[in-house]
Every structure is written in C-alpha cells, then in structure tokens.
Amino acid sequence: MDSDTSILSLRDVRYRWPGRASFALDIADFAIAPSETVLLLGESGSGKSTLLSLICGTITAQAGSVTVGGTDLASLSAGKRDRFRAEQIGLIFQQFNLLPYASVRDNILLPLRFAPQRRARVAAPQEEAHRLCTTLGLPEEAIAAQAGTLSVGQQQRVAAARALIGAPPLIIADEPTSALDAATQATFLELLFAQARANRSTLLMVSHDARLAAHFDRVVQMSDVTSPLQGAA
Amino acid sequence: MILRLAFRSLMARALTVGMTILAIALSVALFLGVEKVRTGAKASFADTISGTDLIIGARSGSVQLLLYSVFRIGNATNNLTWESYNDIAARPEVDWIVPISLGDSHRQFRVMGTTSAFFERYKYRAGRSLAVAQGLLMDDLFDAVIGADVAATLNYKVGDPIVVAHGLASFVAHDDQPFRVSGILEKTGTPVDRTVIVSLRAIEAIHVDWQSGAKIPGQSTPADVIRQMELEPKAVTAALVGVKSRLQVFGLQRAINDYPQEPLLAILPGVALQELWQIVGIAETALIAVSGMVVITALIGMMATIFSSLNERRREMAIFRAMGARPRVILSLLVLEATLMAAIGAIIGLALLYAGLVVAQPLVDAAFGLWLPIDPPSLRELWVLVGVVAAGAIVSMVPALRAYRMSLADGMMVRI
Numbered sequence: 001m002d003s004d005t006s007i008l009s010l011r012d013v014r015y016r017w018p019g020r021a022s023f024a025l026d027i028a029d030f031a032i033a034p035s036e037t038v039l040l041l042g043e044s045g046s047g048k049s050t051l052l053s054l055i056c057g058t059i060t061a062q063a064g065s066v067t068v069g070g071t072d073l074a075s076l077s078a079g080k081r082d083r084f085r086a087e088q089i090g091l092i093f094q095q096f097n098l099l100p101y102a103s104v105r106d107n108i109l110l111p112l113r114f115a116p117q118r119r120a121r122v123a124a125p126q127e128e129a130h131r132l133c134t135t136l137g138l139p140e141e142a143i144a145a146q147a148g149t150l151s152v153g154q155q156q157r158v159a160a161a162r163a164l165i166g167a168p169p170l171i172i173a174d175e176p177t178s179a180l181d182a183a184t185q186a187t188f189l190e191l192l193f194a195q196a197r198a199n200r201s202t203l204l205m206v207s208h209d210a211r212l213a214a215h216f217d218r219v220v221q222m223s224d225v226t227s228p229l230q231g232a233a
Numbered sequence: 234m235i236l237r238l239a240f241r242s243l244m245a246r247a248l249t250v251g252m253t254i255l256a257i258a259l260s261v262a263l264f265l266g267v268e269k270v271r272t273g274a275k276a277s278f279a280d281t282i283s284g285t286d287l288i289i290g291a292r293s294g295s296v297q298l299l300l301y302s303v304f305r306i307g308n309a310t311n312n313l314t315w316e317s318y319n320d321i322a323a324r325p326e327v328d329w330i331v332p333i334s335l336g337d338s339h340r341q342f343r344v345m346g347t348t349s350a351f352f353e354r355y356k357y358r359a360g361r362s363l364a365v366a367q368g369l370l371m372d373d374l375f376d377a378v379i380g381a382d383v384a385a386t387l388n389y390k391v392g393d394p395i396v397v398a399h400g401l402a403s404f405v406a407h408d409d410q411p412f413r414v415s416g417i418l419e420k421t422g423t424p425v426d427r428t429v430i431v432s433l434r435a436i437e438a439i440h441v442d443w444q445s446g447a448k449i450p451g452q453s454t455p456a457d458v459i460r461q462m463e464l465e466p467k468a469v470t471a472a473l474v475g476v477k478s479r480l481q482v483f484g485l486q487r488a489i490n491d492y493p494q495e496p497l498l499a500i501l502p503g504v505a506l507q508e509l510w511q512i513v514g515i516a517e518t519a520l521i522a523v524s525g526m527v528v529i530t531a532l533i534g535m536m537a538t539i540f541s542s543l544n545e546r547r548r549e550m551a552i553f554r555a556m557g558a559r560p561r562v563i564l565s566l567l568v569l570e571a572t573l574m575a576a577i578g579a580i581i582g583l584a585l586l587y588a589g590l591v592v593a594q595p596l597v598d599a600a601f602g603l604w605l606p607i608d609p610p611s612l613r614e615l616w617v618l619v620g621v622v623a624a625g626a627i628v629s630m631v632p633a634l635r636a637y638r639m640s641l642a643d644g645m646m647v648r649i
C-alpha cells in the first residue's frame with residue numbers, strides 16, 4: 001500500500017524507550033487505507049500502546065517515518081504535532097479516559113479546544129455533544145453529570161463521543177472494551193462502528209482479545225508487523 | 234473552558250485546596266494586620282500632638298523630651314527653671330505657652346501639673362481639642378481632672394477623692410492633701426486618657442510639707458492654709474509653645490537652644506517624631522520581615538501541595554496531552570490553579586482582616602489605647618494582595634515545570 005493513498009503508514013520505524021534496553025519496536029511496513037477498520041492483536045508487552053503513541057506523535061521514532069494523512073510527523077515541530085494530533089486523531093483508552101471532575105459535556109468538547117479546524121466542522125458543539133451522547137446510548141441527564149460519577153461502561157461511551165466529535169479522519173482505540181462485560185462490549189462496538197462509518201473515519205483498534213476480529217475489515221497481528229526482538233544486541 | 238476545568242479540578246480536591254487557601258488567607262491576614270497595627274500605631278503617635286510648634290525642656294535627647302513630655306514614657310532628667318520659663322514666655326515670638334510638671338503618680342497613672350491653658354492649647358488628631366465628658370475643669374486647688382482610661386480603670390466618678398503619690402511607683406503617698414475628681418475627660422486615644430491633671434499650683438501644694446524628696450516630720454499644713462499660700466513653682470518639666478508666626482519657629486528654637494542661663498532644648502514635635510520613627514524603623518522592618526516570611530511559608534506550603542498532587546494527576550495531564558494540549562498547557566494549567574488559590578486566599582485573607590479588626594478594635598483600644606481605624610483597603614494593601622498572587626504564580630512554576638517535563642516523558646501513556 002502506498003503512503004499517498006493511505007491514512008496511516010509506518011516505514012522502517014524503530015523505537016526504543018529511553019533507558020530500556022530490553023524492549024525495541026521495529027516495524028518495516030504498516031499501513032491503513034482511509035475508512036478501513038483494523039484490529040491490531042498482540043499480547044501484553046508486545047508494544048501495541050507504544051505503536052499508538054508513535055502514531056499520535058507523543059513519542060517520536062528514532063528511525064523511519066510515521067505518516068498520518070500524508071504528513072510525516074517528523075517534519076512537524078513538537079507544538080505542531082500536538083495540534084496535528086488534536087485535528088486528525090480521536091483517541092479512546094482502555095480506562096480513565098475522562099477528567100473525572102469535569103462535566104461529560106466539557107470532556108467531549110475538550111479536543112475541540114485544541115483543534116480549530118475540527119472545531120470549525122462542528123456547527124453547534126453543545127448540540128453535537130448532546131446528539132453523540134444520545135446516539136451512543138447515554139441517558140439524557142448524563143450530559144451535565146460529572147464524568148467521574150458515571151459507570152465504567154458509560155464513561156467509555158463518553159470517551160467514544162469525545163473521539164468522534166468533529167469527525168477526525170483517524171480514530172484510535174487502545175483496548176476500549178477490556179473493562180466492559182461481553183454484552184456491553186458488543187453494543188459499544190456496534191455504536192462506535194456505526195458512528196465511525198457515518199463520519200467515514202478510519203478506525204484502528206488495539207486488543208489482545210481475538211474474539212473481536214469479526215467486527216473488523218482487517219485483523220493484523222502485532223508479530224506480523226514487528227521484526228523479531230533485537231533489543232539485546 | 235480551561236479556566237472552568239481548572240476551577241472544577243480545584244473543587245474536586247476541595248479539602249487539600251481549602252487547607253492551602255486557609256493557610257494563605259491566614260498569612261495574608263496576619264501580614265495585613267501587622268501593617269494595620271504598624272500604620273495605626275504610627276498614625277496614633279502622630280495624632281497625639283498637633284498645633285504645638287515647639288516643646289521645651291532641659292537639654293537631653295529630642296526623642297527623650299518628646300517621649301516624656303507628650304507620651305509620658307520615661308522621665309525627665311532635669312527641669313526647666315521657673316525663671317527661664319517666664320523669660321521664654323515673655324519673648325515676643327511666643328503666642329502661648331503651657332507648662333507641664335510631671336513626677337507624681339496616682340496608682341499606675343501619671344499626674345501632670347499644668348495650667349488651664351492646657352485644655353485650650355493641647356490639640357490632638359488634626360486639631361481636636363480636649364472636652365470634658367462629666368464634671369468641670371479644675372476650680373479649686375485640690376481639684377483633679379482625669380482622663381477617660383483613668384476613670385474607666387479605677388472606676389472613678391466626679392467627686393471621688395484621689396490620693397497623689399510622690400514620685401513614680403513610690404509608696405509614700407501624699408495622703409495629707411486629698412484631691413477630688415472634678416471632671417472626667419472624653420476619650421482621645423492619646424496619653425491624656427491615662428493622665429491625672431491637676432493645676433501647677435497643686436503640684437507645689439503637695440510638696441509644702443516636703444523637703445528634698447522626704448516628708449518633714451511632724452509637719453502637716455492644713456489644706457485651707459495651703460490654699461492661701463503663694464505656691465509659685467521653682468521649676469517645670471517641660472513647656473508646650475505656640476508661636477505667632479510659623480516663620481518664627483526656627484528662630485525661637487535656636488534662641489532657646491542657645492539660652493545662656495541654663496542648658497535647654499527646644500524641639501519641633503514633627504521632627505522629633507521622625508527621629509523616633511528612625512529608631513523604631515529596625516523593629517518595624519523585622520516585624521514586616523517576619524510576617525512576610527509567614528506569607529512565603531504559606532506559599533511554599535501551596536507549592537508542596539501541588540508537588541504531592543502531581544503524581545495522582547499524571548493521568549489527568551496525559552488526557553490533556555492526548556487531546557492535543559501542548560505541554561505548555563499543562564504548565565499554565567498548574568500555574569493558573571496556583572494563582573486561583575493564591576487569589577482566593579488573598580481575598581479571604583482580606584475578609585479575615587476586616588473581621589479581625591471589627592473584633593479586635595475595642596480590645597486593642599482597651600489594652601493599648603490604640604484605635605485601629607477600619608478603612609477601605611489602601612492602595613498599598615491592594616499591592617500586597619497583588620504581590621501575594623504574583624508570588625503564588627511564581628512559586629507554582631517549580632512544580633509546574635516538573636509536570637511539564639513529566640508530561641513530555643509520559644506522553645499519553647501513563648505507567649502508574
């Protein structure tokens with residue numbers, strides 16, 4: 001797959017955490033086409049979260065290139081990279097996604113605060129936040145509630161709403177369902193998929209749970225994209 | 234929105250934040266309180282004498298003369314002879330002159346001999362005159378007019394007898410010459426409140442049967458006989474002088490300081506007061522420094538609180554980073570938070586100060602004769618508040634910079 005037509009592409013990327021010789025991430029080629037939904041499977045410690053950090057630009061590769069939407073992250077200054085992340089990527093973590101003291105509404109609107117273009121795409125942010133909450137199956141009164149008072153499943157939906165608002169081209173989810181029970185997992189994924197599709201966003205989800213595979217266009221094993229461990233050398 | 238989030242974040246940690254704010258508020262209240270007492274004391278000192286151009290006494294230090302003649306602090310080492318007094322009184326520049334004779338006491342209060350001109354000429358707080366609250370000024374030789382504090386402390390009423398002791402803290406009482414309270418003065422907030430005022434002749438009358446500080450044995454002149462006596466003083470302790478024209482003040486001062494018959498000293502009350510300020514300046518500076526340190530301690534306490542909260546708030550900062558906030562935003566968030574705490578603390582501190590003033594005003598007045606005015610905050614006080622907030626912001630830079638580096642290292646993945 002060519003990097004011009006892909007929303008995301010990694011070439012010959014090498015990354016090692018500072019002061020940690022035992023672990024090194026080495027990816028020769030990994031790319032995702034626009035609007036594709038990809039599940040990245042890998043066991044614990046295989047570097048999935050590290051890979052996502054590289055894509056988000058909060059850490060920078062020691063070698064190779066990470067290209068998001070045709071922009072090489074290395075070509076951006078640190079400040080521009082933060083702004084770029086806000087504009088291009090919607091993020092959902094495993095847990096503790098939200099500012100517990102802030103209202104659900106403020107949590108959902110937070111990324112727009114740092115992404116003027118994404119903000120411009122939303123005509124009425126308050127209404128859009130409300131709409132997303134309703135579509136994702138949150139109760140009516142939840143929007144004004146303090147995020148910390150919601151159940152874990154509800155919090156994940158708020159995190160999804162936050163990732164979806166302003167329709168960023170790429171949505172990245174790091175084990176968003178691992179804290180949920182099976183039934184909640186399924187509805188959560190359905191709702192997330194429907195919204196991502198409506199926005200024509202690309203979805204990259206990381207998990208160690210292979211049962212989720214059926215929902216996705218493509219399943220990638222971490223071991224297939226990474227080279228064998230060279231860290232000890 | 235960021236401001237709202239910062240506020241919500243503070244609210245979520247209400248207890249620790251509340252304690253921190255309380256510490257800042259108390260320190261600010263203390264600092265401003267010390268300022269208030271300091272300026273209040275200064276103002277009250279400055280208000281004690283007004284309208285007097287020169288104070289004359291035996292040659293000593295000008296501060297000493299000011300202290301014993303006006304504030305009844307310390308004692309005169311020497312007197313001004315009655316001849317010199319009359320000589321000066323007769324000078325053409327002198328508009329009025331009031332003699333003051335100190336040295337006797339009644340209980341813990343000093344007795345001052347003077348003339349009725351004192352009640353006319355003595356002015357305090359921008360030209361206010363003494364006024365009688367009850368009774369009358371001295372009429373008879375053994376009449377005494379007492380200050381408001383004397384009356385309040387000793388529970389004296391008009392007509393009560395009063396015994397004057399010779400010397401200060403002396404056990405030998407002039408019990409053979411009973412005085413009577415003829416009037417009680419209104420409260421002035423000056424040392425007059427703590428003074429028993431009798432006529433200059435009365436001071437002589439007390440000493441009729443005395444010679445060089447001791448009672449002449451077996452001699453006791455009846456009061457009526459004393460009333461008929463001449464009773465001209467040989468000396469007075471000091472004199473307050475008003476000149477006819479302000480221009481003559483320095484000329485008269487020089488003339489008195491060069492008085493050939495005896496070594497005298499004439500001072501301008503304002504100038505002597507300035508000298509006094511210079512002396513107490515060091516203590517004042519120390520006081521300000523100590524209360525300033527308390528404020529700094531409170532701010533360092535706030536810094537420590539922010540520091541200790543950093544670890545538990547790493548996740549919060551990672552969320553901000555993941556949402557596209559630059560590390561700078563994390564830094565400014567923490568500084569903003571500290572600034573908010575310092576600002577709220579400063580405002581509460583100001584409120585505490587006024588609450589404290591309302592409570593303490595009568596107590597301080599009763600205990601120290603110091604009336605602290607309750608005025609709207611001065612520009613200086615407002616600057617202090619601004620300073621506290623600014624210092625809070627600066628101090629918070631330390632943990633904020635640490636958070637900045639932490640959030641750079643953590644990115645959006647927090648390992649806890």
Ligand SMILES: Nc1ncnc2c1ncn2[C@@H]1O[C@H](COP(=O)(O)OP(=O)(O)OP(=O)(O)O)[C@@H](O)[C@H]1O
Nearest residue numbers: 017020023043044045046047048049050051646648
């Ligand atoms: N912030 C960090 N600092 C130092 N080392 C890190 C950091 N984050 C991850 N690592 C190391 O990188 C390696 C890969 O961790 P990573 O979190 O990417 O794995 P993962 O596949 O996401 O695992 P899991 O499924 O448990 O989330 C681990 O050895 C981990 O210790």
Ligand SMILES: [Mg+2]
Nearest residue numbers: 048049050174
């Ligand atoms: Mg992980």
